[in-house]
Amino acid sequence: MKRLLAAVLVSLAMAGAAHAIDAATQAKLDEAVRLGREINDHDQSAWHVTDALMAVKKTAPTQPIAFITERTDPTHVKTIFFVKMGEVWRTYFTGVTEGSIITSTENFIDDVQSAPATPEQLKQITAQLGLQEAFNRQLCGKPINTVVIPAADEPGALDVYALASETQTNVIQFGGHVKVRVGADGKPTGAMKGFSNSCIALPKSSGEKMPEGYKEIAIGITLPPAFGDTPTEIHVFKSLSHKVMLMVMAGEKTWSVDGDKITLSNIKPAVQ
16 A cells, blocks of 8 residues: 655645535445444444453453443444353443443453353354454554444344554554454355555654644555545544544545545645
8 A cells, every 4th residue: 555645734625625426436435434433433432441441450350351342322332341251251341332431331240140142242252252363463553453343234244343453652553454244154254355455554643733724634545446446444434533534545536534524535645
């Protein structure tokens, strides 16, 4: 993936320039936005509920531990930690989030008879642990974070994202993220989907003060044709997660990804 720039200045007055987008392309953009929001909400929930658990239990349990995330309603996601007691995965700690805010937690750390994982939760646990084992040895940002989302086009199937983690402050990890479809039977189906051809990680900011009326574009990046002709859910996720605008060159067009808004732009990123 070609690195274009560390920082680009774009006039806010020009950033919202309207361009015609055909129905098929708009459908792809809408799906990228939907998935990017989901990944971000699930990732935020796992992150903040993990912090809440660590505040309560500062040492890891001696038993194997795993977690899943579940959407409970349009605005809330629940993260559930489990420990394996014998052959049974039992609820250990839970937290519900709205965005990055924890709205409630439940502590089952000392309850050896807490609720066991349901069959659907077990499928998610198995998928999550399988991807962590498969990809934790890769060269891109480790350890691997996982997000599991019900597949929209296949009842009972799951889309499991293995996300390369970010261990450096002020750096956005674009490379190393993959998606695997897990069928209703709990087995992987189809080919693994990648979103880049390198372990690209780029600075979030140039550190320069922006002139009045301008906004900093943290990253300008080219999406190779093999990975699509429009921005992906990973671009939306990273923009939401880091609260930055991205300029994505894809399909011989320049796209602005500003949180969960994707628009065409006639602005061309300048190479530094």
